[in-house]
Every structure is written in C-alpha cells, then in structure tokens.
Amino acid sequence: MSTLHIVNKPRQAMELCIRAVASGDTVLLIEDAVYELMSSAQRLNVLPGGCSVCVMDMDAKARGVEVSAPFEVIDYNRFVSLCVDDDKILSWF
Amino acid sequence: MKFALAVYGAPANSQAPQSALHFARAVVAQGHEIVRLFFYQDGVNTATAIAQPPQDESNLPSEWQAFIQENQLDAVVCIAAALRRGVVDQAEAGRYNLPGHNLRDCFELSGLGQLLDGALMADRFITFGA
Numbered sequence: 001m002s003t004l005h006i007v008n009k010p011r012q013a014m015e016l017c018i019r020a021v022a023s024g025d026t027v028l029l030i031e032d033a034v035y036e037l038m039s040s041a042q043r044l045n046v047l048p049g050g051c052s053v054c055v056m057d058m059d060a061k062a063r064g065v066e067v068s069a070p071f072e073v074i075d076y077n078r079f080v081s082l083c084v085d086d087d088k089i090l091s092w093f
Numbered sequence: 094m095k096f097a098l099a100v101y102g103a104p105a106n107s108q109a110p111q112s113a114l115h116f117a118r119a120v121v122a123q124g125h126e127i128v129r130l131f132f133y134q135d136g137v138n139t140a141t142a143i144a145q146p147p148q149d150e151s152n153l154p155s156e157w158q159a160f161i162q163e164n165q166l167d168a169v170v171c172i173a174a175a176l177r178r179g180v181v182d183q184a185e186a187g188r189y190n191l192p193g194h195n196l197r198d199c200f201e202l203s204g205l206g207q208l209l210d211g212a213l214m215a216d217r218f219i220t221f222g223a
Binding site for chain 2 (some may be wrong): 059079
C-alpha cells in the first residue's frame, strides 16, 4: 500500500505533503512545485527513507530548473504509470 | 484501468487545465478509460465558449472540447460553481433570464454528486488543484 503524492506548489503545499508521506511513497513535483529543487529550505531532504521523488520534465524545463540524481525526471506517460502502480493518490495544492 | 479527473483551476490563472489535459491524453494513449471529468471551482472556466486567448497562446477550452469529443468523454461542470462565475447553458440562461449562454457543447452542468460518483466508479481519482 503506497501512495503517490502530487505537489503543484512550493513551500506550504510541500510542507503539508511531507507531514503525510510514509516510507515507500512517491512524491511527484509538477508545475511550480519544481522550484522546491532550488529552495534553500531543502524540504525534500527530510522525506522518510525509501521515498522516491519524481519531477515533471516539461515543468522543470519551462522554469529553467535543473534536475539531477537522486530525483527522477518523468513525462506524462510515466505519470500515468505511477498512478497505476500506487493504489492511492493525493494532490497537495 | 478506470480514471476520474477533477480540475480546480481556470485556464487564465492556473496551470491545472493544461496539466490535466496532458495527463488525460496520456491516460487515453495508454489504453485506460476516463470515466468522468469534473470541473469544479475556477475550473468551470475551462468550459466557456466565449473566452478568446491571444492567437499565439493555446486555447485550452477549445483543446479540451476537441479531446472530449474525440474520445466521447463524460465532462461534468459543477452547476453552482459555474452559475456564480457566469458559465451557463441554455436551460440555466432561460431559468434565470440571462442575456446569453456560453457552455461548450461537450460539457454538462450538474451537481457535486457527480464528483463523488466519479471517484467511486474509478480505480484512480486524480485532482488537479488550482
């Protein structure tokens, strides 16, 4: 039982998401949430172990945000696959 | 697998309708089924027929309409959210004696119960927040 967390804004939406993330969950950053990768707050560093973080490619490119390991760059086809793989999906906005 | 999508943001001030359309296209391309699209809050502006964005920008209401019609999808617009924002069909325009109506053909005004119904019908329910 794992959950896909979709975050579309930095700061508060991300903070609320992190409070709910459990080990093994996936966090997907879309839209303005990709700015979390540039944030000095480093909220993504406090995720529990076993969590993976995915970043929407076109949203990162549109904002000039560079994505590097361990973050996975994904497209919409992979987004759909993540929804199929996880049995619950939560949006934070 | 059955998907239901909710869109909470308007084309002019949110990326939600754009992201949801990218996602919906990928869902269909992978052979999954979309059992309900629900446009709520500012998302109801996606269903207007009289918004005219500049020609060098994407016309999301038009793109959504083409996608919905091509795939014969069930697209519901929250009636309470739509009426307060001036998105009305012919029946509502008549009921409230309004000077015009602007709901695109492929959309249907209905209640919030259709959001719950969509979530219950689908294996996966995804919200695109404003």
